[in-house]
Amino acid sequence: MSAPTVAASEQRAMDLLRFATAGSVDDGKSTLIGRLLYDTKSLFTDQLAAVEAVSAARGDEYTNLALLTDGLRAEREQGITIDVAYRYFATPRRKFIIADTPGHIQYTRNMVTGASTADLALILVDARKGLVEQSRRHAFLCSLLRVPHLVLCVNKMDLVDWSQEVFEQIADEFTAFAAKLEAPDLSVIPISALKGDNIASRSENMPWYEGPSLLHHLERVHIASDRNLVDVRFPVQYVIRPQSTTVTDYRGYAGQVASGVLKPGDEVMVLPSGLTSRIAAIDTADGPVAEAFPPMSVTVRLEDEIDISRGDLICRPNNAPAVAQDIEAMVCWLDESRPLRVGGKYSLKHTTRSVRAVVRDLHYRLDVNSLHRDEEAGELKLNEIGRLKLRTTAPLLADEYRRNRTTGGFILIDESSNRTVAAGMIVEAS
Ligand SMILES: Nc1nc2c(ncn2[C@@H]2O[C@H](COP(=O)(O)OP(=O)(O)OP(=O)(O)O)[C@@H](O)[C@H]2O)c(=O)[nH]1
Numbered sequence: 001m002s003a004p005t006v007a008a009s010e011q012r013a014m015d016l017l018r019f020a021t022a023g024s025v026d027d028g029k030s031t032l033i034g035r036l037l038y039d040t041k042s043l044f045t046d047q048l049a050a051v052e053a054v055s056a057a058r059g060d061e062y063t064n065l066a067l068l069t070d071g072l073r074a075e076r077e078q079g080i081t082i083d084v085a086y087r088y089f090a091t092p093r094r095k096f097i098i099a100d101t102p103g104h105i106q107y108t109r110n111m112v113t114g115a116s117t118a119d120l121a122l123i124l125v126d127a128r129k130g131l132v133e134q135s136r137r138h139a140f141l142c143s144l145l146r147v148p149h150l151v152l153c154v155n156k157m158d159l160v161d162w163s164q165e166v167f168e169q170i171a172d173e174f175t176a177f178a179a180k181l182e183a184p185d186l187s188v189i190p191i192s193a194l195k196g197d198n199i200a201s202r203s204e205n206m207p208w209y210e211g212p213s214l215l216h217h218l219e220r221v222h223i224a225s226d227r228n229l230v231d232v233r234f235p236v237q238y239v240i241r242p243q244s245t246t247v248t249d250y251r252g253y254a255g256q257v258a259s260g261v262l263k264p265g266d267e268v269m270v271l272p273s274g275l276t277s278r279i280a281a282i283d284t285a286d287g288p289v290a291e292a293f294p295p296m297s298v299t300v301r302l303e304d305e306i307d308i309s310r311g312d313l314i315c316r317p318n319n320a321p322a323v324a325q326d327i328e329a330m331v332c333w334l335d336e337s338r339p340l341r342v343g344g345k346y347s348l349k350h351t352t353r354s355v356r357a358v359v360r361d362l363h364y365r366l367d368v369n370s371l372h373r374d375e376e377a378g379e380l381k382l383n384e385i386g387r388l389k390l391r392t393t394a395p396l397l398a399d400e401y402r403r404n405r406t407t408g409g410f411i412l413i414d415e416s417s418n419r420t421v422a423a424g425m426i427v428e429a430s
Pocket residue numbers: 023024025026027028029030031032066102103104155156157158159191192193194195
């Protein structure tokens with residue numbers, strides 16, 4: 001009886017695509033975002049009128065769509081720590097959330113933040129310049145963060161006479177680089193963000209291009225199968241204890257389903273205690289449900305009263321993550337003031353759990369252009385990526401990042417400044 005409800009909410013979850021934009025300065029990200037908002041009629045008329053007026057006053061030949069994101073840029077320049085601007089738009093087929101990540105090299109941290117939850121990353125290059133170091137770096141980060149879908153947009157095709165040859169050369173070079181990565185699904189699209197070619201509809205200026213327009217691709221890219229519905233992972237965010245309120249005997253565990261499907265009656269195990277019970281009910285703001293799956297936020301009630309705290313994890317007895325204090329991980333260093341060094345101590349935040357961690361070893365630093373591993377490196381500076389070994393003071397309930405982006409990812413926080421200094425992806429936990 002509750003099946004239709006589940007199908008409907010699953011449908012809703014699938015209808016949302018989160019994507020991140022990346023590229024270096026001036027490749028046209030703001031223009032592209034402005035164009036997507038414009039072509040999908042996601043702008044308020046007064047926003048559009050203001051942009052048209054400013055463009056005319058500046059003598060721009062075209063409506064300067066990049067101006068639409070100027071407000072966002074101003075916020076950005078105030079130096080908010082993790083600084084990703086989110087924009088929303090929708091078409092009849094899907095809703096979209098864009099994480100607009102600034103292109104300058106020092107903003108790699110923002111790119112990491114934006115891409116870590118993205119279904120798709122869109123990397124822009126300027127057709128006149130071709131691939132630059134940033135394009136490779138971003139592609140590498142997307143592969144490291146396991147963003148399942150990657151789109152390279154070769155922009156400003158109008159400035160290279162819509163040349164098939166220029167496009168193919170860039171596409172070939174990028175495809176060759178992506179082949180060296182654990183590359184996700186890759187598409188390459190020639191566009192002109194400014195003029196709208198291959199954005200909402202196929203361009204008449206590039207009849208040689210036979211693929212879909214960008215929007216068509218974004219609307220149809222298949223993301224449902226990217227979700228892990230196999231491994232039940234439910235990190236407990238809050239324990240709702242019996243209160244002296246109307247419902248005196250209520251005890252539930254609230255959180256967001258990271259992966260897998262939970263149903264009343266399922267046998268579950270709680271970590272780190274290892275105690276088992278069965279799910280009595282699953283509650284949501286709209287009432288009880290017959291199933292919960294990612295990314296639903298629910299409250300789980302169990303048949304037995306067991307001692308569970310925030311940071312514990314509910315899974316299935318025959319499919320549990322590692323309960324581990326020795327962590328092998330890839331990290332991207334995000335702190336400009338101090339490098340990462342062996343012996344450094346940090347606070348490590350993993351799902352709903354915070355523990356302390358010490359860096360035991362730095363195995364190598366990776367050059368993202370050549371993919372060369374420097375085993376002699378003694379530190380990681382801003383934006384550098386390396387593989388290291390960490391030891392935590394209390395166990396993590398962890399999976400490999402490749403298997404689970406939620407229970408496989410973590411951040412390191414500097415305790416004195418409370419700043420996020422690294423994003424990490426677990427390679428092995430024991
Ligand atoms: N001719 C042409 N110019 C473009 C195109 N797309 C963007 N531009 C121009 O390129 C310049 C930079 O575009 P922006 O959209 O501001 O670039 P950005 O990547 O957002 O820049 P940052 O946010 O500073 O990294 C602007 O002058 C745009 O008008 C295009 O398709 N064709």
